[in-house]
Amino acid sequence: MSIDWQAFWLTAQLAFVxxxxxxxxxxxxxxxxAFSRWRWKFLVEAVVALPIVLPPTVLGFYVLVALGSRxxxxxxxxxxxxxxxxxxxxxxxxxxxxxxxxFAVQPxxxxxxxxxxxxxxxxxxxxxxxxxxFFRVIVPLSVPGLITGVVLTFAHTMGEFGVVLMVGGxxxxxxxxxxxxxxxxxxxxxxxxxxxxxxxxxxxxFVVLAVVYGLNRRPRSLGPAT
Amino acid sequence: MAxxxxxxxxxxxxxxxxxxxxAAFKEIGANFEKQNGIEVKLSFGASGALTQQIENGAxxxxxxxxxxxxxxxxxxxxxxxxxxxxxxxxxxxxxxAPANSPLNFERDxxxxxxxxxxxxxxxxxxxxxxYGRAAVAALKHSGLYEKVSPRxxxxxxxxxxAQFVESGNAQVGFVALAHAMAPEMxxxxxxxxxxxxxxxxxxxxxIVLSNATHGKEAAEFVxxxxxxxxxxxLQRYGFTLPETK
Numbered sequence: 053m054s055i056d057w058q059a060f061w062l063t064a065q066l067a068f069v070x071x072x073x074x075x076x077x078x079x080x081x082x083x084x085x086a087f088s089r090w091r092w093k094f095l096v097e098a099v100v101a102l103p104i105v106l107p108p109t110v111l112g113f114y115v116l117v118a119l120g121s122r123x124x125x126x127x128x129x130x131x132x133x134x135x136x137x138x139x140x141x142x143x144x145x146x147x148x149x150x151x152x153x154x155f156a157v158q159p160x161x162x163x164x165x166x167x168x169x170x171x172x173x174x175x176x177x178x179x180x181x182x183x184x185x186f187f188r189v190i191v192p193l194s195v196p197g198l199i200t201g202v203v204l205t206f207a208h209t210m211g212e213f214g215v216v217l218m219v220g221g222x223x224x225x226x227x228x229x230x231x232x233x234x235x236x237x238x239x240x241x242x243x244x245x246x247x248x249x250x251x252x253x254x255x256x257x258f259v260v261l262a263v264v265y266g267l268n269r270r271p272r273s274l275g276p277a278t
Numbered sequence: 279m280a281x282x283x284x285x286x287x288x289x290x291x292x293x294x295x296x297x298x299x300x301a302a303f304k305e306i307g308a309n310f311e312k313q314n315g316i317e318v319k320l321s322f323g324a325s326g327a328l329t330q331q332i333e334n335g336a337x338x339x340x341x342x343x344x345x346x347x348x349x350x351x352x353x354x355x356x357x358x359x360x361x362x363x364x365x366x367x368x369x370x371x372x373x374x375a376p377a378n379s380p381l382n383f384e385r386d387x388x389x390x391x392x393x394x395x396x397x398x399x400x401x402x403x404x405x406x407x408x409y410g411r412a413a414v415a416a417l418k419h420s421g422l423y424e425k426v427s428p429r430x431x432x433x434x435x436x437x438x439x440a441q442f443v444e445s446g447n448a449q450v451g452f453v454a455l456a457h458a459m460a461p462e463m464x465x466x467x468x469x470x471x472x473x474x475x476x477x478x479x480x481x482x483x484x485i486v487l488s489n490a491t492h493g494k495e496a497a498e499f500v501x502x503x504x505x506x507x508x509x510x511x512l513q514r515y516g517f518t519l520p521e522t523k
Contacts, residue, residue: 121446135397138447139431221431221442222403239327239406 054245055252058225059233066141066229067209070148071202074156077149078201082160083186101154108151112218115147119219139221144229147215155204163197164190196268203264207257290317291495292337294328296344296482297402297435298369298409301460302515303342309511310502316495324435326406332357332487339490340499342482344369344436344454345408349483358485366503367517369480370455371412372469374443381450383470388420390470391429391450398431400442400451408480409436413452415477443467455516481520 085097103111119138120126130136137143167190175185191198213231220227222236230253237246295303300322307318321328321338329348332341333355341358343349346365353360373390375381381390391399402410410432417423431447433439436454443451444466458469484503486496502508509519 116441116445116447119447123446126446136447138442138445139398217434219447221398221400221433221448223431236403236405239324239330239403241326241330241333 055249056224056228056230056233059228059230059249060252060256062141062225062227063210063229063231066144066148066212067206069145070152070209071156071206073145073149074152074205075198075202078153078156078160079191082157082164083190085157085161086164100157103151104154108212108214109218111151112147112215115143115150115215116219119143119146138219139223139227141226143219144216144227147219148209148212151212151215152205152208155208156201159197159201159204160194163194163200166197167193199264199268203261207261210253210257210260288317289315289492289495290319291339291492291499292319292321293340293342293499294321294323294332294336294338295342296325296328296408297322297437298344298454298456299342300437300456301462302456302512302517306503306508306511309507310499314498314502316498318499322435322437324402324407324410326408327435330406335489337489337491338487339492339496340484340486342366342484343408344480344482345411346481346483347408349485352485352487356488358487362484362486362500364484364500364504365481365520366484367482367512367519369409369482370474370516370518371409371416371452371472371477371480372455372458373450373472374440374453374458374467374469375450376443376446376467377465379449379468383468387470388416388422388472388476391422391426396449397429398442398448399426399429400431400433400439400448400453402436402439402452403432403434407433407435409439409452409454412472412477412480416452416472419476459514459516482517 081100085093085100116138117123118125119129119136121130121136126136137146171189171193172185175189180188211231212229213235216227216229216232220229220232222228222232230249234246234249237249303320307320310316310318325343325345325348328341329352332338332352341349341352349358349363352358353363373383373388380395381393383390386393401413404410404414414423417426431442433442436457439451440453440457442448443453452472455469455471457463458467484500486493486500490496512519
């Protein structure tokens with residue numbers, strides 16, 4: 053066996069961090085998309101959906117240029133911290149957040165939009181603040197959608213390749229993810245190693261998805277916490 | 279699969295070429311198209327990556343590698359005949375940095391990479407790119423490999439290594455002289471020629487692939503490569519020629 057466990061652990065960490073960040077960032081964004089009446093809202097929705105249609109290499113290319121010392125943002129970061137974000141774990145997290153954004157926000161927004169508005173109105177008439185309504189009415193009623201969004205983000209990041217290839221620099225233990233490891237093995241004609249690693253990734257992702265969808269199968273009736 | 283070479287059909291040749299050829303071969307291909315009326319379809323990549331594609335049936339007629347090892351491997355596997363192997367150029371390895379970089383190659387030579395301003399050093403992936411192997415050999419030759427290996431970042435091929443430096447994310451990189459001399463890179467950077475005794479010569483070989491579907495066009499293109507006109511272009515891009523080595 054010649055599995056690169058370091059790459060596996062690194063990829064799982066990346067997927068975990070990105071899922072957590074997108075859960076936090078995705079909730080307010082999805083809330084706004086679901087409930088805003090701004091006439092230009094569709095433009096924001098289109099931007100959020102862009103990573104689905106853009107080739108990951110395009111996204112990775114822009115991220116690389118943005119992080120580099122030739123962009124304003126990159127120069128600012130380098131001035132503050134002394135180094136570029138490219139070729140770092142943080143850099144991969146940033147690229148992956150952009151890459152997986154729609155996979156979190158769209159399921160979140162869809163489940164928010166599906167909530168019976170009368171429940172929200174009732175909560176408001178009972179004097180509950182919008183903040184409390186969000187956490188005690190909207191979120192509990194959207195649990196399946198939230199789980200779907202987080203799981204899709206996790207799985208999407210586990211299998212991410214193009215963005216990592218463009219901004220990672222293939223550093224063992226820092227930016228060499230499983231997909232890069234598999235690609236390297238195939239390029240070097242190490243098919244046996246590529247098979248082993250790919251099979252393990254397949255099994256891992258299947259188990260994660262099966263567990264989550266299995267748990268999510270029973271209709272939930274999580275009432276507002278009292 | 280019907281493969282016809284009937285007259286009147288579009289004449290093409292499918293060329294897999296090492297990434298260090300990306301600038302030179304665009305010019306060479308355009309000249310060949312103009313003179314011979316045969317369209318040249320170029321696919322660039324790391325030599326190891328292209329070899330792997332050819333092993334899996336990629337529909338190329340010619341393979342221009344950045345070394346001799348990959349063509350020889352394909353020959354031993356029956357993907358090409360050894361009689362077609364021809365050494366068309368010798369590549370050169372350089373250290374490259376953006377023009378506004380504080381690094382001083384003239385003063386420090388290879389030790390430039392130890393400069394405190396250097397946080398990341400870009401190389402091509404030595405697993406499948408000959409220039410990556412040459413860079414590692416040069417680092418080991420100078421005794422710096424252990425010291426700088428935590429700062430190495432690997433591009434998938436030599437073009438990507440150059441891009442890491444050009445975008446300002448790595449401060450210096452081992453790239454092909456052909457990149458440093460490409461028109462689109464001119465004025466953007468400065469380079470230092472890594473001494474030839476620091477790494478095994480980057481002899482570059484071409485083979486005609488056995489399952490080539492455009493054998494006649496491929497042979498014509500190889501003849502064109504051997505011409506004085508192409509020799510001049512290759513030299514302009516920093517390659518030396520086997521005869522003038």
